[in-house]
Amino acid sequence: GQQLNQSPQSMFIQEGEDVSMNCTSSSIFNTWLWYKQEPGEGPVLLIALYKAGELTSNGRLTAQFGITRKDSFLNISASIPSDVGIYFCAGQWKGAQKLVFGQGTRLTINP
Amino acid sequence: GAGVSQSPSNKVTEKGKDVELRCDPISGHTALYWYRQSLGQGLEFLIYFQGNSAPDKSGLPSDRFSAERTGGSVSTLTIQRTQQEDSAVYLCASSLGVSETQYFGPGTRLLVL
Numbered sequence: 001g002q003q004l005n006q007s008p009q010s011m012f013i014q015e016g017e018d019v020s021m022n023c024t025s026s027s028i029f030n031t032w033l034w035y036k037q038e039p040g041e042g043p044v045l046l047i048a049l050y051k052a053g054e055l056t057s058n059g060r061l062t063a064q065f066g067i068t069r070k071d072s073f074l075n076i077s078a079s080i081p082s083d084v085g086i087y088f089c090a091g092q093w094k095g096a097q098k099l100v101f102g103q104g105t106r107l108t109i110n111p
Numbered sequence: 112g113a114g115v116s117q118s119p120s121n122k123v124t125e126k127g128k129d130v131e132l133r134c135d136p137i138s139g140h141t142a143l144y145w146y147r148q149s150l151g152q153g154l155e156f157l158i159y160f161q162g163n164s165a166p167d168k169s170g171l172p173s174d175r176f177s178a179e180r181t182g183g184s185v186s187t188l189t190i191q192r193t194q195q196e197d198s199a200v201y202l203c204a205s206s207l208g209v210s211e212t213q214y215f216g217p218g219t220r221l222l223v224l
Binding site for chain 2 (some may be wrong): 004006035040041042043044045048088090092096097098099100101102103104
């Protein structure tokens with residue numbers, strides 16, 4: 001099935017560092033979403049973006065809906081150990097209910 | 112309140128057997144979704160329900176896969192004559208209504224030997 005191109009696939013960082021990941025698509029999406037998944041759990045919504053150019057923050061997390069509607073990025077500032085997990089972007093077309101997911105970015109933090 | 116629950120949490124089966132996976136959505140949520148997550152991959156849409164109807168079942172990989180929802184609540188995903196490539200985590204999500212935030216359950220980990 002169609003997936004978004006998410007990068008990087010994995011990141012190994014030191015505690016306290018900032019993190020940036022992004023997703024690109026050949027399709028225009030109406031909504032961009034960022035989820036986090038921890039082992040043995042389902043994805044949990046972090047940030048939802050609904051307008052091109054929108055920049056939204058949730059604590060140390062900041063995400064933007066690209067102006068072309070074909071990309072989005074997620075930044076995590078001052079990473080802490082509980083940020084460890086797999087981060088997924090997801091796009092949703094106008095009028096569609098299903099989400100299209102990226103392949104995920106696995107974040108590992110060295111204390 | 113209770114989140115989305117799924118059962119069983121793990122299922123090991125032999126190739127060729129049928130399996131049933133169950134999803135209990137959040138109470139009051141009218142929309143229900145099934146996704147599949149293969150190892151190291153993102154989620155792949157299978158089917159979604161609005162009430163008991165499935166307006167979009169475009170993601171079901173083959174006719175061995177079917178799903179139903181009864182009473183606007185519980186949903187069952189059935190895989191007939193399982194194959195090894197069916198091994199994956201099957202995730203269910205529900206939302207209050209269409210285009211609302213989707214809340215995911217913990218998934219059922221299926222291993223076909």
